[in-house]
Amino acid sequence: MNLIWLIPCLPLFGFLVLLVAGRKLGDPGAGWWGTGVVAASFLVVVKVFFDLLALPEEERSLTQTLFTWIPSGSFEVSIGFLADPLSILMCLFITGIGALIHLYSIGYMKGDEKFSKFFLYLNLFLASMLLLVLGDNLLLTFLGWEGVGTCSYLLISFWHTDPANASAGKKAFVTNRIGDFGFMLGTFLVWITVGSINYADIGPAAPMIAGGTATAIALLFFLGAVGKSAQLPLSVWLPDAMAGPTPVSALIHAATMVTAGVYLITRLNPIMAQAGWANDVIAWTGAITALVAASIAIAQTDIKKVLAYSTVSQLGYMFLAVGTQTYVAGIFHMVTHAFFKALLFLGAGSVIMAMSHEQDMRKFGNLRKYLPVTFATFMIGWLAISGIPPLAGFWSKDEVLAGAFNAGPAGPVLWFIGLLVALMTAFYMTRVVIMTFYGSEKWRLTDDPHEAAESADLESEEVESEELVTASVAAAAHGDGHDDHHGLSPDHTPQESHWTMTAPLVILAGLSILGGAINLPFGSDFKRLEHWLEPTLAYEHELPPVPVLVLLACAAIAVASLGIFLAYLVYSKQKIAVEKIERPVLAHAWYIDETYAKVAGGPGEAGFQGLADFDGTVVDGAVNGVGAGVLGIGNKLRPIQSGFVRSYALGISIGGALLLAFIVTRMNL
């Protein structure tokens, strides 16, 4: 019995029920319903997973076609689902983590007046995301791609009464559109060259695609991936997306949606194998994004912004892996990252709840005393992302770095950048941990450093007049989601969260510890993920030999420890001045937003003004000219209608006579 169709349809059903009866189900009924359908979907995924496992390796690809969606001559698109090792792996962690985050949201969103609407959006998001990974053709993937984009927009601006949140949602949507444009053009090009947009046809046809065409297709789809996965130069929307509720940041902007770009590139790996230098573009974009984002994360004071830049940076790692054609490493890092980044975001959410929706880390401190469960799980997430063995992050990051090292002549350079990023990652995560859980209880201080920061931000706001920048600055200045009950008093006592919030933390912490076990480098028996994904990958670049691997791993561990130690020196021992590390250029994210605003506001606006003038004069002129011409001819012909009935009669008579003459003389009757 084939149950694949149930996987996306269950959350969709949940969405429809919430649409009709969401308000009736209320708080927490709507939340339990939303969690239930996603958990059911997870069980179906597990069932399909075991069905696949029971099949011989080369037959592990089930397709289920429901009906023809667009029949149009030779172009036919059907609603069909493809369950192969890659898509089912994605489904496993999407529905698994999705169910946990739904559960968490029941506690986090408690008392919110739009409680049921939140779960409505979340269910719709999961349905779209599952459609994205399960679709058996590019157009269906695109449908899911747009669906998750829409849900992302709706959820970022969930508390839309604050203009900064609404503006952040718009920014995400507009930035994503640039990428979607690449996705669409790529789909067209695939259709022209292959004659089909089904993955089942693209795979076998890919080796016949000419190199130049394959490069073009790869770059177009990479543009789509850059938008969705927030890589440079389209990375600017993700940090602002933190305006949404924290579970949304965990689910959409860390664990699932933003990894869709990595999935897309991996799905199209047969084309990538022909794409030549496009792969280098992907690898370098990933490496540079990872470096830039990690450097920005060092100087952020908003806990969610640190995690957001960290996500951008880790996504850079994944693109580094797929760009060097070590897809297993990319997918492996995607899975482990989903575990520990969801854990870190949910932990941050728990902290934010305990601090009455304060997100500025400078007002935290010593929270380990008050939030034991959050603290313990957050520490596991911290060690995992820093790359300390034997936690999940170490194994996957190590594989990415090893793959980069072996990637041709430029490999060692890419590897070195990756290592630098690992150093920064350990540094900024340690900084978060120390500022949040250690030190003095700074929210009890009466002289408010937050005030000073706010005025500083206001100063910079005067310079930057553009809306997009104002959005990010305002989001940074306010820092909080719904600020109706915001503000810490000196006698505030933080409290540990409800079990619906801590239970997902504990489960994710367990996964962050053990997640590495799915692909250990100790010989081929341990490389389960690699064997599992093998049927879907046309080409996989080799990892270096074992002695080199061990050396690289030692270097990675040394660098991670160094990062943690440096952060300990700076933030705990205060041996090095903070100002030397947290440069303003980093706090302002290398002025990327400001530059975009300047370019878009200066030459960009002038260019578009020029286009508007062209439209106003040339295009409108042509249209109006035709109208004026017709009017002129009409005016010339007006006197013919004189109003004298007898002259009309004369015309008719003459015409009739001429007609008669013609018939009699010219036609042979």
Next chain:
Amino acid sequence: MLALNETWYLVLAAMIFTIGSVGLLTRKNPLVMFMCVELMLNAVNLTFVTFSKALDDIAGQAIVFFVMVVAAAEVVVGLGIIVAIMRRRQGANADDISLMRG
């Protein structure tokens, strides 16, 4: 020998039609113009009946009935308009009523 065959009827119809059309073009009185139109219509009716007889086809006579009905309706409307115009202005001729020009 003067046999009263179809030609006579057709010539008569042509003459009536010509009288009607010349009258329509030369006279200015709307009532007279109206009568000229009636002459033309009935000239055509005459040809229909003639051909119906000659070709032994009843369709021609059937059409004549239609023409008569339409003509009667047209007279009602037309005379109504003329009476309405006459009430508003004295002794109008067709060339005076030329408001509907381009």
